[in-house]
Amino acid sequence: xxxxxxxxxxxxxxxxxxxxxxxxxxxxxxxxxxxxxxxxxxxxxxxxxxxxxxxxxxxxxxxxxxxxxxxxxxxxxxxxxxxxxxxxxxxxxxxxxxxxxxxxxxxxxxxxxxxxxxxxxxxxxxxxxxxxxxxxxxxxxxxxxxxxxxxxxxxxxxxxxxxxxxxxxxxxxxxxxxxxxxxxxxxxxxxxxxxxxxxxxxxxxxxxxxxxxxxxxxxxxxxxxxxxxxxxxxxxxxxxxxxxxxxxxxxxxxxxxxxxxxxxxxxxxxxxxxxxxxxxxxxxxxxxxxxxxxxxxxxxxxxxxxxxxxxxxxxxxxxxxxxxxxxxxxxxxxxxxxxxxxxxxxxxxxxxxxxxxxxxxxxxxxxxxxxxxxxxxxxxxxxxxxxxxxxxxxxxxxxxxxxxxxxxxxxxxxxxxxxxxxxxxxxxxxxxxxxxxxxxxxxxxxxxxxxxxxxxxxxxxxxxxxxxxxxxxxxxxxxxxxxxxxxxxxxxxxxxxxxxxxxxxxxxxxxxxxxxxxxxxxxxxxxxxxxxxxxxxxxxxxxxxxxxxxxxxxxxxxxxxxxxxxxxxxxxxxxxxxxxxxxxxxxxxxxxxxxxxxxxxxxxxxxxxxxxxxxxxxxxxxxxxxxxxxxxxxxxxxxxxxxxxxxxxxxxxxxxxxxxxx
Numbered sequence: 001x002x003x004x005x006x007x008x009x010x011x012x013x014x015x016x017x018x019x020x021x022x023x024x025x026x027x028x029x030x031x032x033x034x035x036x037x038x039x040x041x042x043x044x045x046x047x048x049x050x051x052x053x054x055x056x057x058x059x060x061x062x063x064x065x066x067x068x069x070x071x072x073x074x075x076x077x078x079x080x081x082x083x084x085x086x087x088x089x090x091x092x093x094x095x096x097x098x099x100x101x102x103x104x105x106x107x108x109x110x111x112x113x114x115x116x117x118x119x120x121x122x123x124x125x126x127x128x129x130x131x132x133x134x135x136x137x138x139x140x141x142x143x144x145x146x147x148x149x150x151x152x153x154x155x156x157x158x159x160x161x162x163x164x165x166x167x168x169x170x171x172x173x174x175x176x177x178x179x180x181x182x183x184x185x186x187x188x189x190x191x192x193x194x195x196x197x198x199x200x201x202x203x204x205x206x207x208x209x210x211x212x213x214x215x216x217x218x219x220x221x222x223x224x225x226x227x228x229x230x231x232x233x234x235x236x237x238x239x240x241x242x243x244x245x246x247x248x249x250x251x252x253x254x255x256x257x258x259x260x261x262x263x264x265x266x267x268x269x270x271x272x273x274x275x276x277x278x279x280x281x282x283x284x285x286x287x288x289x290x291x292x293x294x295x296x297x298x299x300x301x302x303x304x305x306x307x308x309x310x311x312x313x314x315x316x317x318x319x320x321x322x323x324x325x326x327x328x329x330x331x332x333x334x335x336x337x338x339x340x341x342x343x344x345x346x347x348x349x350x351x352x353x354x355x356x357x358x359x360x361x362x363x364x365x366x367x368x369x370x371x372x373x374x375x376x377x378x379x380x381x382x383x384x385x386x387x388x389x390x391x392x393x394x395x396x397x398x399x400x401x402x403x404x405x406x407x408x409x410x411x412x413x414x415x416x417x418x419x420x421x422x423x424x425x426x427x428x429x430x431x432x433x434x435x436x437x438x439x440x441x442x443x444x445x446x447x448x449x450x451x452x453x454x455x456x457x458x459x460x461x462x463x464x465x466x467x468x469x470x471x472x473x474x475x476x477x478x479x480x481x482x483x484x485x486x487x488x489x490x491x492x493x494x495x496x497x498x499x500x501x502x503x504x505x506x507x508x509x510x511x512x513x514x515x516x517x518x519x520x521x522x523x524x525x526x527x528x529x530x531x532x533x534x535x536x537x538x539x540x541x542x543x544x545x546x547x548x549x550x551x552x553x554x555x556x557x558x559x560x561x562x563x564x565x566x567x568x569x570x571x572x573x574x575x576x577x578x579x580x581x582x583x584x585x586x587x588x589x590x591x592x593x594x595x596x597x598x599x600x601x602x603x604x605x606x607x608x609x610x611x612x613x614x615x616x617x618x619x620x621x622x623x624x625x626x627x628x629x630x631x632x633x634x635x636x637x638x639x640x641x642x643x644x645x646x647x648x649x650x651x652x653x654x655x656x657x658x659x660x661x662x
Contacts, residue, residue, distance in 0.1 A: 012106060016111060017054040019148040021047060027122045028098075031124075039092055043099045050103070094120075130329070146176040153609075182570060190563075217254050218254075218265045218266075221423060225421035234291075234460050234464070237289050250447055252303055255442070259431075260359055274317055288335075308321055355440055380471070391487055396418045402420045410427065428483075438472070444467045446460050446466055452524075597660055611632050614628045
């Protein structure tokens with residue numbers, strides 16, 4: 001491009017601009033769905049403006065206006081995210097800056113820049129989600145970006161205007177696909193042999209993590225009910241042997257001790273390590289969990305976890321399995337659980353105090369009921385049985401349709417509403433127990449799951465989130481009591497979706513749900529063989545090829561050797577193609593012309609097209625300019641266009657007689 005064209009941009013051809021916009025739209029699509037609505041709306045508005053500008057050949061906005069808009073967009077990101085820190089903030093900033101770049105996308109280099117950065121923008125999506133569905137997004141996005149680069153490469157400069165001499169769209173699509181297919185051997189080699197590390201090279205600070213839907217570290221009325229419509233997978237489990245019955249499928253998450261009258265939270269004491277190791281017997285449950293990233297530290301396990309091979313994991317005082325770092329990627333770990341182990345056979349005074357504490361001046365009717373029932377049932381077990389029987393016989397209902405609770409939430413629920421989800425029952429029961437002098441805590445996690453018989457694994461979704469209670473009994477330690485099972489036994493036996501008839505979301509139909517469950521088997525295989533391809537599996541694969549156990553440096557050397565072996569055939573093929581072009585009489589005539597021009601001080605850069613080189617020569621060698629530009633156009637048509645022997649002969653003759661500077 002010459003300097004005059006840089007100062008006064010010429011409107012580029014429509015097709016390359018539209019393909020570049022399409023490539024950016026595809027690359028930004030999942031990010032737009034996750035960013036604040038105001039930022040997404042601005043990006044879409046800029047894209048629509050750029051399409052209109054390409055269609056009706058509008059000039060770019062003046063520089064001062066583009067600067068003001070860019071600063072405004074930066075301020076919008078800072079206000080929307082509260083700063084410029086975090087993965088979502090960074091990707092939103094990248095999207096909005098690329099959108100701003102389109103306001104000045106009137107030069108070939110700007111088109112190339114936007115199309116090239118689209119590859120990076122596509123890769124950033126995998127910082128947030130690595131599900132199989134995004135493999136299609138990756139392929140489609142890279143295909144469009146490659147196609148845009150192909151169309152940009154065929155833009156020509158003729159008489160101070162840009163024209164598109166690229167192939168038809170179908171041929172360009174096929175060329176882009178062929179280029180991507182050529183990269184597959186190299187991509188496969190890098191995937192299999194790039195040295196895996198036990199830990200990532202970098203970590204993400206807590207404040208950089210995105211808040212995700214899912215189980216929380218606290219519980220208040222409605223917090224778990226809000227997950228009922230979320231069918232996103234939470235984790236998958238493979239058992240050694242037959243899976244346990246539904247009444248044992250309580251997946252232990254955060255254990256909540258403190259209650260402020262509305263919200264249950266974890267206690268500082270619960271972070272202490274377990275005092276007694278859980279024993280392992282022949283009847284212990286052995287299984288592997290594939291936990292989706294939830295950006296918190298807990299690891300789900302059945303009661304009660306004894307061992308885990310997750311690096312850095314530990315078991316807390318209340319037998320919650322937690323990780324050293326937040327889980328920001330798919331995490332697989334093996335667990336052994338013993339459901340018959342007695343948790344805390346002797347309760348110390350600190351634990352008893354924490355498990356009996358209630359806020360003052362709350363729920364007087366519930367406290368009075370607890371006092372009355374305690375007089376009637378002095379034995380703790382008899383009292384618990386009586387209250388569970390009361391839940392079962394009285395008109396209590398398990399439903400999502402609940403009203404917000406006020407200051408005396410347990411009173412309102414037990415005596416007025418009598419309708420709620422699992423957290424309502426767990427909280428009210430725990431308050432009753434504590435008021436009656438029985439130490440009680442709440443456990444949140446998941447219950448049940450869908451058994452995929454084809455894949456032989458259990459799929460647990462966020463909609464399976466659940467809350468239950470544990471009471472401390474003399475001789476039995478902490479014992480699970482689930483008041484939800486008294487009101488809605490089918491919730492425990494058949495899963496959460498069996499107890500509420502209303503559709504949870506659009507297309508919540510049995511055949512659609514069954515299709516989604518069956519498709520999850522493919523996702524499970526993707527998790528196992530792609531996302532779960534860690535350092536140990538890499539070593540196991542190399543051993544299958546008869547290689548000894550290698551360290552990271554040796555695996556890196558092996559990768560380079562395989563890349564060379566993979567790349568040599570591709571290089572030979574490309575060299576053969578280049579050699580065939582060099583035997584073309586038209587190409588030989590062009591190369592001789594370039595050698596004569598070099599003797600006159602005109603050197604063609606590697607990244608210059610023939611037409612760009614001729615345009616530059618028009619400035620550096622005025623007398624040679626017009627004739628050289630005509631020769632460049634003839635060469636471009638004869639070399640890249642349809643076969644035309646007459647045009648080729650004309651070019652060879654004129655190139656032989658052409659003398660620079662004359």
